[in-house]
Amino acid sequence: MQAQTLxxxxxxxxxxxxxxxxxxxxxxxxxxxxARVQGAHPPAPMSMAAGVVVLTLCDxxxxxxxxxxxxxxxxxxxxxxxxxxxxxxxxxxxxxxGAWDDLPLSDFPIGTAQYPDRSATVIVECPTLSNEGTxxxxxxxxxxxxLSLPETQRFQTNAALFPxxxxxxxxxxxxxxxxxxxxxxx
Numbered sequence: 001m002q003a004q005t006l007x008x009x010x011x012x013x014x015x016x017x018x019x020x021x022x023x024x025x026x027x028x029x030x031x032x033x034x035a036r037v038q039g040a041h042p043p044a045p046m047s048m049a050a051g052v053v054v055l056t057l058c059d060x061x062x063x064x065x066x067x068x069x070x071x072x073x074x075x076x077x078x079x080x081x082x083x084x085x086x087x088x089x090x091x092x093x094x095x096x097x098g099a100w101d102d103l104p105l106s107d108f109p110i111g112t113a114q115y116p117d118r119s120a121t122v123i124v125e126c127p128t129l130s131n132e133g134t135x136x137x138x139x140x141x142x143x144x145x146x147l148s149l150p151e152t153q154r155f156q157t158n159a160a161l162f163p164x165x166x167x168x169x170x171x172x173x174x175x176x177x178x179x180x181x182x183x184x185x186x
Contacts (some may be wrong), residue, residue, distance in 0.1 A: 008041035009082045020056040027178040032136045032145025034177045041077035043074035053123050066116035067098020099121045100150040116163040129172035138183040155185040
């Protein structure tokens, strides 16, 4: 196994994991807020923030789908070593990771009427992430927030499926923001 596979995880696991979990949960609770995270050093093309999310949320019980942009032996080995998460196709994913244009969004599970929580969380690697662009409203947002989304229509369609739908985490470098299915995108 290469050194890059063995390295790059949380240096101080309990402390780093708790800080990362809080950052991810706060981002989900406050759509549009951008958080800085640290502690992960995954192989390219994964960003530090995507690595933090994967280390924090994935485990041997959470199947992961890798889009073509991120489906490399180095990324697979790193995720396997640090989380034990199995890999799957889009239909079986609990988590998905990749660049926006490479993610087969219509193939991911959106939950069922009985189990809306059985949907995928999509980690979208973005070239930029800022509080400019699309207006967001809904739970966790005082009046409105803005976030640079890759498009608008897809997120409007997703929100209309509530309580079903996908949850999104956007990552760029050491920053992340979230867009849960409860958020109205305008």
